Amino acid sequence: MTRLESAAHSSAAQHPAGNHSPVVDAHLVVDRGAFRLDLALTLSAGEVVALVGPNGAGKSTVLRALAGLLPLHDGHIDLAGERVDEPGIGDSGAGLPRATRPRAGRFVPAERRPIGVVFQDYLLFPHLSALDNVAFGPRCRGVRKRDARDEAARWLARVGLTEYAHRRPRQLSGGQAQRVALARALAVRPALLLLDEPLAALDARTRLDTRAQLRQHLTAHQGATLLVTHDPLDALVLADRLLVVEDGRLVQQGDPAEVAARPRTEYVASLVGLNLYRGQADGHTVTLADGPVLTVADQVHGAVFVAFPPSSVTLSQIKPGDEGNTWPVRVTGVEPYGDNLRVRLTGMQPGPADSPTTIRPHVDVGHPADAPATGQLAADVSPAVVARLDLRTGARLWAMIDPATTRAYPAR
Numbered sequence: 146m147t148r149l150e151s152a153a154h155s156s157a158a159q160h161p162a163g164n165h166s167p168v169v170d171a172h173l174v175v176d177r178g179a180f181r182l183d184l185a186l187t188l189s190a191g192e193v194v195a196l197v198g199p200n201g202a203g204k205s206t207v208l209r210a211l212a213g214l215l216p217l218h219d220g221h222i223d224l225a226g227e228r229v230d231e232p233g234i235g236d237s238g239a240g241l242p243r244a245t246r247p248r249a250g251r252f253v254p255a256e257r258r259p260i261g262v263v264f265q266d267y268l269l270f271p272h273l274s275a276l277d278n279v280a281f282g283p284r285c286r287g288v289r290k291r292d293a294r295d296e297a298a299r300w301l302a303r304v305g306l307t308e309y310a311h312r313r314p315r316q317l318s319g320g321q322a323q324r325v326a327l328a329r330a331l332a333v334r335p336a337l338l339l340l341d342e343p344l345a346a347l348d349a350r351t352r353l354d355t356r357a358q359l360r361q362h363l364t365a366h367q368g369a370t371l372l373v374t375h376d377p378l379d380a381l382v383l384a385d386r387l388l389v390v391e392d393g394r395l396v397q398q399g400d401p402a403e404v405a406a407r408p409r410t411e412y413v414a415s416l417v418g419l420n421l422y423r424g425q426a427d428g429h430t431v432t433l434a435d436g437p438v439l440t441v442a443d444q445v446h447g448a449v450f451v452a453f454p455p456s457s458v459t460l461s462q463i464k465p466g467d468e469g470n471t472w473p474v475r476v477t478g479v480e481p482y483g484d485n486l487r488v489r490l491t492g493m494q495p496g497p498a499d500s501p502t503t504i505r506p507h508v509d510v511g512h513p514a515d516a517p518a519t520g521q522l523a524a525d526v527s528p529a530v531v532a533r534l535d536l537r538t539g540a541r542l543w544a545m546i547d548p549a550t551t552r553a554y555p556a557r
């Protein structure tokens with residue numbers, strides 16, 4: 146058995162697919178100036194988890210802490226059964242009760258953690274061939290040059306790049322460089338694979354192909370994978386589970402379809418393209434903050450979220466009779482959205498001349514921290530409708546929502 150195989154076997158033995166102990170068990174507490182990351186995280190073998198969140202939410206901080214590039218200020222990281230980070234506590238514990246006595250710190254440096262990382266810009270060594278870039282990981286772990294190169298050649302074959310083995314990174318396309326970076330990360334058979342926006346640098350067409358290939362490689366990877374992405378499609382296509390981080394905290398997690406169908410914050414709703422409101426439900430009636438009442442398809446009670454797609458909002462210049470779910474709105478913007486246009490509306494303004502007194506389609510029922518912004522509404526319409534309704538910024542009209550397209554679910 147080569148040293149590489151032996152290293153791989155010992156690493157695999159730490160995270161066998163059938164072993165139920167998680168590959169990652171962590172409580173990450175990191176302070177960066179005024180920002181604090183405080184997040185508990187568990188990843189199982191074979192699981193692909195996408196970490197999503199707005200800019201500055203703490204996604205890179207999570208990745209850097211797990212990779213050993215940023216030490217924790219509190220909490221712990223267990224990787225493949227080994228504690229790799231746990232800050233020490235205090236210097237002197239004389240006379241303190243046992244539970245509060247000082248604890249020796251522990252920090253395993255990046256190169257000794259069982260991880261592989263694909264950075265957003267790949268960070269391939271420009272002076273090394275694709276083969277030597279991939280062999281670099283095993284070499285760093287003490288594998289003999291020849292064995293490392295054999296292993297690298299096998300990984301390049303897996304990602305379909307055998308004939309590019311002797312090219313330097315600058316002679317590769319973006320998609321090829323991405324695959325070399327992936328092969329390099331996987332060649333050490335990591336217990337944990339970290340992917341930082343792995344498709345962000347690619348053009349749309351290459352991205353599509355590379356995403357499909359990446360999915361195959363992630364399926365074959367026996368360790369856990371944590372993927373940071375801004376692209377909802379990456380998250381939905383590649384991940385088994387989504388973690389949504391906002392302001393250093395975990396605000397929602399679950400199966401991608403479940404998260405997409407039942408967003409719990411404004412960020413998640415916008416990520417998956419839904420309108421989202423909070424209210425108090427009684428059967429099919431949901432009273433939104435400030436009084437407006439929405440009829441919904443689901444029968445629910447208590448504090449709820451109501452979500453519906455922009456495509457289910459109908460716009461009209463004249464008030465559509467006495468039908469429910471109708472609000473006066475004002476256009477705040479129109480932008481292309483696929484073959485249609487997305488019309489941004491606010492319901493906080495008085496409607497057209499015959500509008501009832503200020504009706505507000507929404508919101509904040511005592512949860513200011515994560516409640517969606519008040520009064521915003523998105524509607525998707527065809528270009529013909531935009532022209533017919535003369536939907537310029539500032540235009541006033543009526544918005545109707547079909548109850549059958551709504552989803553209402555408990556807010557807690």
Ligand SMILES: Nc1ncnc2c1ncn2[C@@H]1O[C@H](COP(=O)(O)OP(=O)(O)OP(=O)(O)O)[C@@H](O)[C@H]1O
Nearest residue numbers: 177178179180198199200201202203204205206207
């Ligand atoms: N070197 C640093 N020193 C101080 N604060 C930092 C440093 N790097 C990041 N931060 C702060 O830490 C917070 C989290 O940053 P982080 O890069 O983890 O967010 P992110 O979710 O990855 O953002 P993005 O999507 O924009 O990459 C931000 O408020 C940021 O300003």
